[in-house]
Amino acid sequence: MAERLRTSRRGLLTLGTAAVAGTAAGTLTGCGSDADQPAAAPAMVAFGGDRQAGIATAQQDRLAFAAYDLTIDGTPAQNREALRELLKTWTAAARAMCAGKPVPGENKLGTAPPADTGEAFGSKPANLTVTIGFGPSLFDKRFGLADRRPAALADLPKFAGENLDAQNSNGDLAIQACSDDPMVAFHAVRNLARLGRGTVVMRWSQLGFGRAASTSTKQETPRNLFGFKDGTRNIHDAKTMDRWVFVGSDTDQKWMRDGSYLVARKIRMRIEAWDRDFLTDQQNVFGRHKYTGAPLTGGSEFDKPNFAAKNPDGSPTIPVGAHMRLAARENNGGVQILRRAYNYTDGMIAASGELDAGLFFLCYQRDPRSQFVALQRKLSAHDALNEYITHVGSGLYACPPGVADHEYWGQALLAD
Amino acid sequence: MAERLRTSRRGLLTLGTAAVAGTAAGTLTGCGSDADQPAAAPAMVAFGGDRQAGIATAQQDRLAFAAYDLTIDGTPAQNREALRELLKTWTAAARAMCAGKPVPGENKLGTAPPADTGEAFGSKPANLTVTIGFGPSLFDKRFGLADRRPAALADLPKFAGENLDAQNSNGDLAIQACSDDPMVAFHAVRNLARLGRGTVVMRWSQLGFGRAASTSTKQETPRNLFGFKDGTRNIHDAKTMDRWVFVGSDTDQKWMRDGSYLVARKIRMRIEAWDRDFLTDQQNVFGRHKYTGAPLTGGSEFDKPNFAAKNPDGSPTIPVGAHMRLAARENNGGVQILRRAYNYTDGMIAASGELDAGLFFLCYQRDPRSQFVALQRKLSAHDALNEYITHVGSGLYACPPGVADHEYWGQALLAD
Ligand code: HEM
Ligand code: HEM
Numbered sequence: 040m041a042e043r044l045r046t047s048r049r050g051l052l053t054l055g056t057a058a059v060a061g062t063a064a065g066t067l068t069g070c071g072s073d074a075d076q077p078a079a080a081p082a083m084v085a086f087g088g089d090r091q092a093g094i095a096t097a098q099q100d101r102l103a104f105a106a107y108d109l110t111i112d113g114t115p116a117q118n119r120e121a122l123r124e125l126l127k128t129w130t131a132a133a134r135a136m137c138a139g140k141p142v143p144g145e146n147k148l149g150t151a152p153p154a155d156t157g158e159a160f161g162s163k164p165a166n167l168t169v170t171i172g173f174g175p176s177l178f179d180k181r182f183g184l185a186d187r188r189p190a191a192l193a194d195l196p197k198f199a200g201e202n203l204d205a206q207n208s209n210g211d212l213a214i215q216a217c218s219d220d221p222m223v224a225f226h227a228v229r230n231l232a233r234l235g236r237g238t239v240v241m242r243w244s245q246l247g248f249g250r251a252a253s254t255s256t257k258q259e260t261p262r263n264l265f266g267f268k269d270g271t272r273n274i275h276d277a278k279t280m281d282r283w284v285f286v287g288s289d290t291d292q293k294w295m296r297d298g299s300y301l302v303a304r305k306i307r308m309r310i311e312a313w314d315r316d317f318l319t320d321q322q323n324v325f326g327r328h329k330y331t332g333a334p335l336t337g338g339s340e341f342d343k344p345n346f347a348a349k350n351p352d353g354s355p356t357i358p359v360g361a362h363m364r365l366a367a368r369e370n371n372g373g374v375q376i377l378r379r380a381y382n383y384t385d386g387m388i389a390a391s392g393e394l395d396a397g398l399f400f401l402c403y404q405r406d407p408r409s410q411f412v413a414l415q416r417k418l419s420a421h422d423a424l425n426e427y428i429t430h431v432g433s434g435l436y437a438c439p440p441g442v443a444d445h446e447y448w449g450q451a452l453l454a455d
Numbered sequence: 456m457a458e459r460l461r462t463s464r465r466g467l468l469t470l471g472t473a474a475v476a477g478t479a480a481g482t483l484t485g486c487g488s489d490a491d492q493p494a495a496a497p498a499m500v501a502f503g504g505d506r507q508a509g510i511a512t513a514q515q516d517r518l519a520f521a522a523y524d525l526t527i528d529g530t531p532a533q534n535r536e537a538l539r540e541l542l543k544t545w546t547a548a549a550r551a552m553c554a555g556k557p558v559p560g561e562n563k564l565g566t567a568p569p570a571d572t573g574e575a576f577g578s579k580p581a582n583l584t585v586t587i588g589f590g591p592s593l594f595d596k597r598f599g600l601a602d603r604r605p606a607a608l609a610d611l612p613k614f615a616g617e618n619l620d621a622q623n624s625n626g627d628l629a630i631q632a633c634s635d636d637p638m639v640a641f642h643a644v645r646n647l648a649r650l651g652r653g654t655v656v657m658r659w660s661q662l663g664f665g666r667a668a669s670t671s672t673k674q675e676t677p678r679n680l681f682g683f684k685d686g687t688r689n690i691h692d693a694k695t696m697d698r699w700v701f702v703g704s705d706t707d708q709k710w711m712r713d714g715s716y717l718v719a720r721k722i723r724m725r726i727e728a729w730d731r732d733f734l735t736d737q738q739n740v741f742g743r744h745k746y747t748g749a750p751l752t753g754g755s756e757f758d759k760p761n762f763a764a765k766n767p768d769g770s771p772t773i774p775v776g777a778h779m780r781l782a783a784r785e786n787n788g789g790v791q792i793l794r795r796a797y798n799y800t801d802g803m804i805a806a807s808g809e810l811d812a813g814l815f816f817l818c819y820q821r822d823p824r825s826q827f828v829a830l831q832r833k834l835s836a837h838d839a840l841n842e843y844i845t846h847v848g849s850g851l852y853a854c855p856p857g858v859a860d861h862e863y864w865g866q867a868l869l870a871d
Contacts, residue, residue: 266571
């Protein structure tokens with residue numbers, strides 16, 4: 040992986056060779072005032088590389104996530120062969136779509152359905168990334184892969200307060216498609232489902248939206264549905280990415296080297312209750328100022344929080360139960376995760392007339408046991424935010440490394 | 456209404472004074488190459504005017520639609536007063552949001568919740584329009600408005616094949632919020648719900664996405680989820696808009712002069728079945744070429760279809776059941792409607808594992824009885840598309856005219 044780094048206008052990172060295809064890195068709505076970013080070049084993220092795109096590459100505005108279950112029912116050798124065929128087809132399709140091309144195959148008049156469903160024809164790739172992950176269930180008896188299951192892919196424990204819906208959790212395979220164009224992200228997930236017909240069925244899916252694809256040339260940290268800036272103290276440099284996000288040479292499963300582990304949590308947010316809360320309370324929940332994003336201990340958004348600071352009455356300025364205090368690396372032995380979350384709205388909850396909305400929390404890391412699980416154990420027990428949120432869906436996936444030009448996703452995992 | 460017209464880059468119309476605020480009319484992702492459109496100006500659509508914005512103004516990329524029911528339970532005079540207060544508050548809030556400002560009120564620390572929920576702080580208005588409509592139920596006994604119900608607001612008849620869900624239909628009030636930024640559209644609908652607490656509850660809602668907010672400077676006609684260009688023969692000029700979309704002086708209810716009638720239909724599309732169909736069949740269903748959008752009788756996208764043309768075997772080139780043949784003005788006594796539809800996806804249908812997706816069809820017109828209803832009677836009986844679609848939700852709303860600076864929505868309707 041190249042060492043060269045560019046900070047994109049979204050404030051997230053774009054990592055050298057892996058992500059920079061052509062010219063504009065991680066930029067979409069770039070207009071005249073960004074002198075270094077030619078606005079006319081179609082925004083593309085390279086599909087191939089040592090590491091999968093869609094993890095450390097700049098976060099796009101829209102998400103289409105889907106989890107799939109395999110439906111094949113043969114001997115482990117037959118099943119593994121079918122899985123291999125599926126992953127070859129999917130890799131080729133994802134590679135084409137990320138380059139702005141239709142799904143490979145016939146798209147002409149004739150006696151077969153078109154290979155590509157067509158709704159994204161004429162659209163630019165808009166920084167499409169398609170990232171795959173393998174769920175723990177893939178390592179059961181069906182494919183003879185039990186001895187290739189990484190120790191870090193240990194089932195998540197049950198957390199306090201969660202209310203998980205099995206129909207919105209887990210899955211043998213997961214696809215995270217991100218793009219600045221929702222149609223392009225949706226098209227990717229839909230076409231993979233279609234190409235896999237007979238081999239996989241979609242188990243659950245989620246659309247998400249992130250920040251504004253607006254005309255602004257000065258992008259700010261995006262806000263979540265509670266109105267707070269989200270992502271301020273996310274991982275922002277390559278060295279931290281290497282240390283906390285990507286699997287190193289110390290892995291028990293070599294096929295995961297340069298891969299990463301994805302934890303997905305669908306977190307419902309009680310918007311109506313939140314909106315009735317006073318600003319002071321809201322700020323105490325996060326430990327930050329709502330409008331500026333600065334820590335309650337002052338300064339501006341990116342200034343370091345002072346966890347030791349006290350109010351005149353002796354109470355801590357950043358309260359004991361503040362989300363930020365509980366989650367910060369300073370208070371967790373240095374642990375960090377890469378957050379890549381999106382807002383979602385699924386309409387309304389008929390019974391209560393409330394909005395069914397929240398955060399589709401995606402995070403990447405080197406080992407969920409010591410990262411997401413450790414943080415979430417603490418948050419689920421003490422976070423002031425818990426009054427307003429409930430975890431309702433969950434998934435854990437081992438995301439293999441990236442692919443070279445003639446490789447396919449999971450090739451090393453599926454080798455005989 | 457000014458006569459000056461500008462064709463926006465989206466191919467839809469922007470009508471002079473009503474829509475052009477400042478500089479850029481209906482443009483969002485405008486970059487250097489559009490010489491006449493300064494890219495740096497925040498994209499805004501004027502809220503005030505003779506006619507409501509969001510009808511004839513250029514269509515934005517995202518939709519947040521919500522229908523609300525009033526919950527007040529007093530005498531007609533009390534109820535009407537409460538409705539008036541609500542509409543005053545809503546108008547002021549919509550006016551502010553469309554100008555890129557927070558909901559009026561206190562947003563400071565203090566002993567009350569902030570007036571604005573905050574998730575769109577820092578976002579540009581991104582061409583936000585907020586358009587209101589009144590459902591037939593508003594004219595029942597509760598408000599003493601029965602004698603002000605326009606004849607054109609006649610309940611829709613039952614159509615062949617529809618399967619309407621009462622929980623996704625109707626409502627006393629409807630809000631169509633459109634913007635090029637989904638957060639901004641969502642923020643509008645959510646904040647109106649919040650401001651109306653105690654007076655209204657949200658009945659149903661729908662998010663939609665339209666075309667790509669991509670880097671492209673040459674925008675094409677957007678595609679729907681069946682992969683076809685949608686909007687080719689929509690209304691594209693002001694004279695036709697006057698004739699078919701806006702209520703004229705011949706109305707039975709003066710308060711509707713310069714208003715329009717909105718019909719909303721949530722139409723589920725059976726994507727998986729469609730994707731198994733051959734290209735020839737797909738093209739015969741619409742009567743158009745999939746990739747170019749041209750009519751089957753040849754030429755390019757915007758060329759006139761030749762409904763008389765025959766194949767060598769004597770059959771019509773544009774088949775008898777083709778959606779386009781059935782809906783075209785040439786075959787409906789000149790009748791036209793203004794379509795302003797969005798794609799939607801609501802996740803998955805758990806029972807079948809199919810995508811729950813389709814078209815949120817919105818259309819505006821002067822009189823639904825002779826326009827939407829006449830067309831849909833024919834389509835519901837004969838359209839080849841019916842094999843792949845089902846209407847699952849429905850709403851009909853009288854959208855009052857626009858407001859001057861100190862007016863509020865529906866002021867003439869609610870006058871004593
Ligand atoms: C709906 C649920 C959640 C919301 C609304 C939320 C929101 C926020 C906000 C506003 C911040 C402060 C700004 C920033 O640094 O990004 C933050 C920080 C953070 N959150 Fe969350 N979060 C949620 C769930 C989670 C979960 C489930 C985890 C992990 C288990 C997590 C981990 C973190 C971390 C590590 C930080 C950075 C703390 C620091 O170093 O200052 N969050 N979150
Ligand atoms: C899921 C449902 C629908 C889909 C996918 C669909 C799609 C299309 C497409 C692809 C076209 C051709 C391109 C164009 O001129 O825009 C078209 C035209 C049209 N559609 Fe639909 N449509 C749907 C429902 C309806 C409904 C419910 C109505 C009205 C009752 C309607 C009225 C029209 C009209 C008036 C035209 C223009 C015909 C012409 O003048 O050539 N459509 N539609």
